[in-house]
Amino acid sequence: MPETKALPFSLDRYEAPARELVRRAFVFAAAAHEGQMRGTGDPYISHPTEVARELYAWGLDERVVAAGLLHDVVEDTEISLQQIEEEFGLEIAALVDGVTKLSQLHMPQAEAVSVRLEASNENLRKLLLASIRDIRVLLIKLADRVHNLRTLGGLPEIKRHRIARESLEVYAPLADRLGMGRLKAEIEDRSFRYYLPQDYARVTSLMNRHMKSTERYLIRLRHELSGLMDEGGVEVRRVEARRKHFYSVYKKLAKVDGDIDKLYDLVAVRLIVPNEAACYQALGLVHQRFRPLIYRIKDYIAVPKPNGYRSLHTTVFALDGRITEIQIRTPQMHEEAENGLAAHFFYDAHKATAAYKEGKGTSVRPQGLAWVEQLASLAQLTQNGSEFVEGAKLDLFSDRIFVYSPRGDLYDLPEGATPVDFAFAVHTDIGLRTMGAKVNGRIVTLDYPLENRDVVEILTRREAAPNRDWLGFVRTAAARQRIKAWYRAQSRDANTASGRALLEAELKLVEARRIDDLPERQTKAALEALKLRSWEEVYAALGEGSLSLSQVLRRLFPEPAPQKNPVPAARPASISTGRVLVAGTLLPYSLAACCAPVFPDVLTGYLTRGKGVTVHRNDCRNLPDEPERYLECAWEVSPKASGQMIVLVEIVAENRIGLLRDITNTFAARQLNIHGIASRDIDSESSQIEVSVEVPDLYELSRLIRGIEALPGTRRVRRIASGSA
Numbered sequence: 001m002p003e004t005k006a007l008p009f010s011l012d013r014y015e016a017p018a019r020e021l022v023r024r025a026f027v028f029a030a031a032a033h034e035g036q037m038r039g040t041g042d043p044y045i046s047h048p049t050e051v052a053r054e055l056y057a058w059g060l061d062e063r064v065v066a067a068g069l070l071h072d073v074v075e076d077t078e079i080s081l082q083q084i085e086e087e088f089g090l091e092i093a094a095l096v097d098g099v100t101k102l103s104q105l106h107m108p109q110a111e112a113v114s115v116r117l118e119a120s121n122e123n124l125r126k127l128l129l130a131s132i133r134d135i136r137v138l139l140i141k142l143a144d145r146v147h148n149l150r151t152l153g154g155l156p157e158i159k160r161h162r163i164a165r166e167s168l169e170v171y172a173p174l175a176d177r178l179g180m181g182r183l184k185a186e187i188e189d190r191s192f193r194y195y196l197p198q199d200y201a202r203v204t205s206l207m208n209r210h211m212k213s214t215e216r217y218l219i220r221l222r223h224e225l226s227g228l229m230d231e232g233g234v235e236v237r238r239v240e241a242r243r244k245h246f247y248s249v250y251k252k253l254a255k256v257d258g259d260i261d262k263l264y265d266l267v268a269v270r271l272i273v274p275n276e277a278a279c280y281q282a283l284g285l286v287h288q289r290f291r292p293l294i295y296r297i298k299d300y301i302a303v304p305k306p307n308g309y310r311s312l313h314t315t316v317f318a319l320d321g322r323i324t325e326i327q328i329r330t331p332q333m334h335e336e337a338e339n340g341l342a343a344h345f346f347y348d349a350h351k352a353t354a355a356y357k358e359g360k361g362t363s364v365r366p367q368g369l370a371w372v373e374q375l376a377s378l379a380q381l382t383q384n385g386s387e388f389v390e391g392a393k394l395d396l397f398s399d400r401i402f403v404y405s406p407r408g409d410l411y412d413l414p415e416g417a418t419p420v421d422f423a424f425a426v427h428t429d430i431g432l433r434t435m436g437a438k439v440n441g442r443i444v445t446l447d448y449p450l451e452n453r454d455v456v457e458i459l460t461r462r463e464a465a466p467n468r469d470w471l472g473f474v475r476t477a478a479a480r481q482r483i484k485a486w487y488r489a490q491s492r493d494a495n496t497a498s499g500r501a502l503l504e505a506e507l508k509l510v511e512a513r514r515i516d517d518l519p520e521r522q523t524k525a526a527l528e529a530l531k532l533r534s535w536e537e538v539y540a541a542l543g544e545g546s547l548s549l550s551q552v553l554r555r556l557f558p559e560p561a562p563q564k565n566p567v568p569a570a571r572p573a574s575i576s577t578g579r580v581l582v583a584g585t586l587l588p589y590s591l592a593a594c595c596a597p598v599f600p601d602v603l604t605g606y607l608t609r610g611k612g613v614t615v616h617r618n619d620c621r622n623l624p625d626e627p628e629r630y631l632e633c634a635w636e637v638s639p640k641a642s643g644q645m646i647v648l649v650e651i652v653a654e655n656r657i658g659l660l661r662d663i664t665n666t667f668a669a670r671q672l673n674i675h676g677i678a679s680r681d682i683d684s685e686s687s688q689i690e691v692s693v694e695v696p697d698l699y700e701l702s703r704l705i706r707g708i709e710a711l712p713g714t715r716r717v718r719r720i721a722s723g724s725a
């Protein structure tokens with residue numbers, strides 16, 4: 001084996017510094033892979049070299065070619081990404097990183113299939129995410145894959161089968177999405193051969209026989225067409241006849257029950273003419289000479305395919321009435337159809353090179369690649385790796401149909417897509433507001449499977465109101481994820497509202513209506529303790545039940561002792577005001593009916609659910625065993641001895657609006673000091689209200705009681721307990 005110290009292909013297109021970079025990458029990679037062999041028996045360096053040759057042939061810049069040379073170094077040798085970055089810079093390192101498999105996912109061969117599948121999903125996700133940032137990553141991966149396919153013969157059968165299948169399912173559709181028609185055909189045919197060997201043999205022999213009988217005909221037709229263009233004054237750069245590739249014939253055969261004579265486009269004749277105008281002229285000339293099948297005239301120049309493909313297609317009854325497809329395009333259209341995205345880079349080479357030189361090349365996403373945008377938004381919408389990859393497979397890699405909006409915009413969707421999928425493809429907002437749909441002017445149901453070339457019109461309502469049932473029939477992951485996201489947001493709103501109501505009911509007990517009414521220091525500390533960022537999040541967590549009310553309250557009011565109040569009885573010598581201080585402050589409360597605490601009983605407050613603080617005797621058996629809801633309570637003692645006496649007045653009255661106001665007005669009219677009011681509902685019709693009030697004497701107290709008795713709806717007024725004067 002001769003030692004390869006020089007690149008086996010020329011770099012004529014590059015300037016000297018670019019050539020130098022590529023050579024340096026080659027020497028580096030050759031040293032790193034030194035001594036490694038491929039399954040085919042070749043030295044390992046032959047693989048990255050061929051990948052680089054492919055990338056150069058696609059017209060890509062020197063950094064991509066260098067990255068192609070280095071693409072397996074990190075994965076398969078001791079060299080780290082760090083070293084690549086030091087040696088070749090961030091941009092090349094990022095490209096290499098994009099195609100490097102996740103190392104922790106290098107599974108032993110004995111691992112279960114599901115584990116390997118998960119691993120390959122994660123790797124694919126990594127690749128696609130890297131490609132969203134820089135699409136050149138994908139180009140390197142495709143060059144890598146196609147060379148692996150060319151040398152697949154050296155691998156064991158099982159591995160061949162797996163790689164072939166993955167290539168058909170993922171990499172050929174990706175090449176197609178990049179508009180790289182020739183690469184897609186090669187990936188498909190090479191994979192087809194190993195994935196379905198018997199079908200491959202059948203289709204190739206069928207095609208070979210067919211081509212033999214067609215060859216003479218094609219020679220005549222090319223001659224005829226050249227003459228035709230000549231007479232019409234259209235310059236023809238090239239006429240070529242191309243057979244369809246085997247895998248696409250295989251797929252088409254399935255649709256015509258295997259009858260190859262029913263396929264009109266096994267061979268297409270291509271006319272390459274100088275410019276767009278010549279394309280249409282040529283089409284006219286063809287149609288003057290041969291009658292076209294009207295429904296097979298396709299103008300992909302006026303309306304390019306979403307992957308950028310442009311050409312005129314027509315199928316005509318040609319010589320001897322044989323049905324034949326003719327494609328007409330310019331040289332640039334031809335180049336783009338064959339090389340797709342790579343051609344785009346080629347044409348933009350100067351611009352791109354300038355951008356790279358300014359160091360702006362690390363995020364490279366050519367315009368007009370709508371599916372890359374789709375991929376990016378899918379990455380945002382999905383919750384995990386396999387959801388993303390499954391969605392990507394569904395949206396990007398399944399067989400596509402092309403449909404039109406009423407304005408003539410072309411959309412591509414997976415086969416079986418419905419008007420709802422179309423609506424979401426047009427715009428999320430349209431999707432969410434979809435009410436009905438017309439296809440080719442006819443009203444259809446929303447689950448109607450669209451077909452190629454349908455014109456789809458979406459009827460919308462004013463408000464977003466997607467239907468959960470749509471999830472049963474939508475085909476695109478984009479539609480599915482957006483419907484789900486809408487419902488998630490809806491239920492989040494509902495949860496937030498109910499969580500907020502729950503907490504605010506409790507806040508009433510501290511005379512606050514909203515969380516903002518509490519001191520900021522207190523609410524901030526509670527948020528921190530709950531490890532949440534905002535009260536919105538607290539409400540949502542409360543609403544969905546992942547956080548309990550008592551957890552929130554404990555954090556919000558951490559001061560109260562967590563056990564029953566251990567404080568001994570208040571000093572009998574002190575003067576009670578008859579009121580209870582809850583958590584050291586004047587909060588509304590009610591005395592528990594079960595134990596009817598009186599001064600100087602030791603007290604414990606219990607924060608009920610929605611009914612405020614109930615004050616029990618410390619030893620009350622009915623006190624629920626929920627220490628997190630206990631609040632420290634104590635009888636208020638008068639700070640100063642005065643001539644006044646404090647009495648507790650109990651009022652039972654019918655519930656009515658303004659009752660409490662009337663009662664407090666009665667006290668105020670007599671210039672009496674209210675120390676506290678607690679009320680509770682006895683039943684739906686009446687309340688018990690306890691007022692502790694400072695009165696100068698019993699005379700004043702009896703006048704007060706008569707005054708309250710005179711209020712409408714009062715049933716009973718009495719003095720129930722009192723501090724000593």
Ligand code: MN
Pocket residue numbers: 047071072144
């Ligand atoms: Mn490789």
